[in-house]
Amino acid sequence: MxxxxxxxxxxxxxxxxxxxxxxxxxxxxxxxxxxxxxxxxxxxxxxxxxxxxxxxxxxxxxxxxxxxxxxxxxxxxxxxxxxxxxxxxxxxxxxxxxxxxxxxxxxxxxxxxVAYRDKRLMKQRVAAAGVRTAAWASLPDPNDQQDVAAVCERLAFPLVVKPVSGGGAIGTFTVHSPDELASKLAAIGPIPIVKSRQLIAEEFVTGRELHIDAVWDGDEPLFLVVSAYFMTRLTVLEGIAHIPEAGLPLDGSTVINAEDDPELYRRVLDLHRQVNRALGIERAVTHLEVFQRPDGELVFSEIATRLGGGWIPPLLGEATGLEVHHALGQALVTGKLPAPRPSRRHLGALHLRPAAPGRITAIPSVETMLAMDGVLRAQPLRGVGDVVDLSHASEWCVFVVLGADTADEFDALVERVGREFRVEVGPVE
Ligand SMILES: Nc1ncnc2c1ncn2[C@@H]1O[C@H](COP(=O)(O)OP(=O)(O)OP(=O)(O)O)[C@@H](O)[C@H]1O
Ligand SMILES: [Mg+2]
CATH class of the missing domain: 3.40.50.20 (Rossmann fold)
Structure with a gap:
């Protein structure tokens, strides 16, 4: 807020x-x-x-x-x-x-x-303003058979089920049939961090997942940057659950430059303004998530009136050339933000985690990471001896912000960082 x-x-x-x-x-x-x-x-x-x-x-x-x-x-x-x-x-x-x-x-x-946090109220208001969202239904009581039957009747499988006001993709899962929905709901236990037990079910939207980070003064963004997650948050979550067979999912995102895709920026801005009007967002910092379907259509996923989490603040630091908390705090008070000056032409960030659950035995040092050309920021959030259980997508270990002059150099850098900077684990005794 x-x-x-x-x-x-x-x-x-x-x-x-x-x-x-x-x-x-x-x-x-x-x-x-x-x-x-x-x-x-x-x-x-x-x-x-x-x-x-x-x-x-x-x-x-x-x-x-x-x-x-x-x-x-x-x-x-x-x-x-x-x-x-x-x-x-x-x-x-x-x-x-x-x-x-x-x-x-x-x-x-x-x-x-509440509409900035409850995914049902949010989607109802945004859809009423004419913005495309996933079809959804409320599950106020996951044990109520009538609620569950109504979901199966109204929505087409596969579905994504999640807490109504969760975060970090915690407690989010997909189901492919009414039977699977019933069995997964029956097995639901307490969800970490989340207090309300109410759930939302949504039809699954395919495509890439974008995050749009902005600060607004009325209808005008003082700053707006569109980024694409390397893999959807849900793919990362499901990937963690299935390693080592599937390999470690690539977790992070890359900034899409306005000059590389002006049409995407125009459409995102249109959609964002409609969302802001629907929800009464005027002077605020926002983190919007949108799916871009294979046919190019944008589908609203969710919005928060706060900074994005994880690696997003340090990535925005490089995309604006500003100290983010300082600059955004000032922007909210004065309505002004200095012109953003991205530090490199191609920017992105990676979240590094171990390939299996366990106790951390080795983690790259900040100095080692910063010594690699193109590594702009490195932020370990864990240390040797800490236990990582890989139970959810937002169990943060190390953020690395990367920059390069060409798209090819950037891709090579992402690959090299993932290969060379390993978080190693041993057994938890
Ligand atoms: N309808 C949907 N279709 C496909 N994938 C979805 C859908 N809803 C959610 N997801 C996936 O699940 C992830 C978590 O869902 P969502 O963003 O709604 O919840 P959250 O836990 O509040 O997220 P955040 O990590 O932004 O706090 C999304 O980032 C997306 O990858
Ligand atoms: Mg989200």
């Missing part, structure tokens, strides 16, 4: 710890209110000296706690802080930030932020 009003605010509320974002807002002379959750405090090493310059720092156990967000809202309200200046760049703070905005009176439609 990153919409804020058009005028430059004097106060801004930031949800979750991010040093560049909070630092840049503090430097611009705003009163900055910060809400941190237990994860930030326990694991993200917040800089308390920097936070000492904030107007106030609130702590909540998690952003999904109505009681704690209400207490934050009450205290902000006593201080005269309104709800149209809330910046939330992470998935885990989206519901809390939206609720805070409602409590502080900054948002007309109380379901607006």
């Amino acid at each position: 990153t919409d804020i009003s058009a005028q430059r605010p004097e106060q801004v509320v930031v949800c979750k710890w991010n040093p560049e974002l909070i630092g840049s807002l503090l430097d611009s002379g705003l009163d900055v209110y910060v809400v941190l959750d237990d994860f930030d405090v326990d694991h993200m090493h917040p800089d308390w000296e920097l936070l000492g310059r904030a107007a106030r720092v609130y702590r909540v156990s998690e952003f999904d706690s109505l009681e704690e967000i209400s207490a934050v809202a009450a205290d902000l309200s006593l201080r005269g802080v309104s709800g149209d200046r809330i910046i939330s760049f992470t998935e885990f703070s989206q519901f809390g930030a939206g609720y805070l905005a409602i409590l502080l009176g900054g948002q007309g439609d109380p379901l607006r932020h």
Whole structure:
């Protein structure tokens, strides 16, 4: 939830710890209110000296706690802080930030932020605006046989089934028949990270999967970049489940340059504007996912009003030539962004993971990775001794951002990085 009003605010509320974002807002002379959750405090090493310059720092156990967000809202309200200046760049703070905005009176439609997270409400609103989406049906109770029968009646198999407001493709699976749907639903256990047990079923859309990362000032993107995942997120998820037979799926994405495919950019921009109008997105950072079917047609998949996850922030750093959190925070406040200056003609990023589950015995060092020509950024998120269980597509290990001058050089670089930088594992004793 990153919409804020058009005028430059004097106060801004930031949800979750991010040093560049909070630092840049503090430097611009705003009163900055910060809400941190237990994860930030326990694991993200917040800089308390920097936070000492904030107007106030609130702590909540998690952003999904109505009681704690209400207490934050009450205290902000006593201080005269309104709800149209809330910046939330992470998935885990989206519901809390939206609720805070409602409590502080900054948002007309109380379901607006829910439509940025619940895939059913999102698709219903986007489809009503004339944008093509997958046919879908709701499974509010996966054990309710009538709900399941209605899905089988309304939709054509194969289907993709997933939590209504999940993330990172966690808990997502495909089914090819009513029998398979019934057996997989019966076997569903608790899904990590996700709280609601409600599911959505969608008809399977074929084609390549694009992600579009943008920052908006009304109808105009201050920045918009279209990228293509090397393989769809679901292919990666299913690939991990089936290695070693199938080999390790290529996980990452590559930026498509506007000058290489102006027609795609024109169509994406049209679609994006329709989606924004349908969902009330005005000044916001967005991460949109779209399928491009083999016949070229674009099909809306989903949108988030936050930065993309995984390797996307460092990739955007190279695509804009800017420090992303700093620049996007400023753009939300001022409506301005310096002209993007991509660092290389062809850019992309890879996520490296081990070829099997286990305890990490070797992981390439940042120095080794940066020493390879074309490796622009390297970010290990794990170290020797950590356990990787390959249970989901967003169990991040190492991000590598790559750049080259020609498409052929870029492809060769992707292949070389995948071959030379290995995350090795041994048994978990
Ligand atoms: N209808 C569909 N047809 C084909 N593939 C789909 C469909 N819906 C989802 N997928 C695949 O499953 C992945 C996860 O689905 P989706 O993006 O809707 O959920 P998510 O878990 O919120 O994603 P994110 O990783 O962006 O947080 C998609 O990236 C895509 O590869
Ligand atoms: Mg997604």
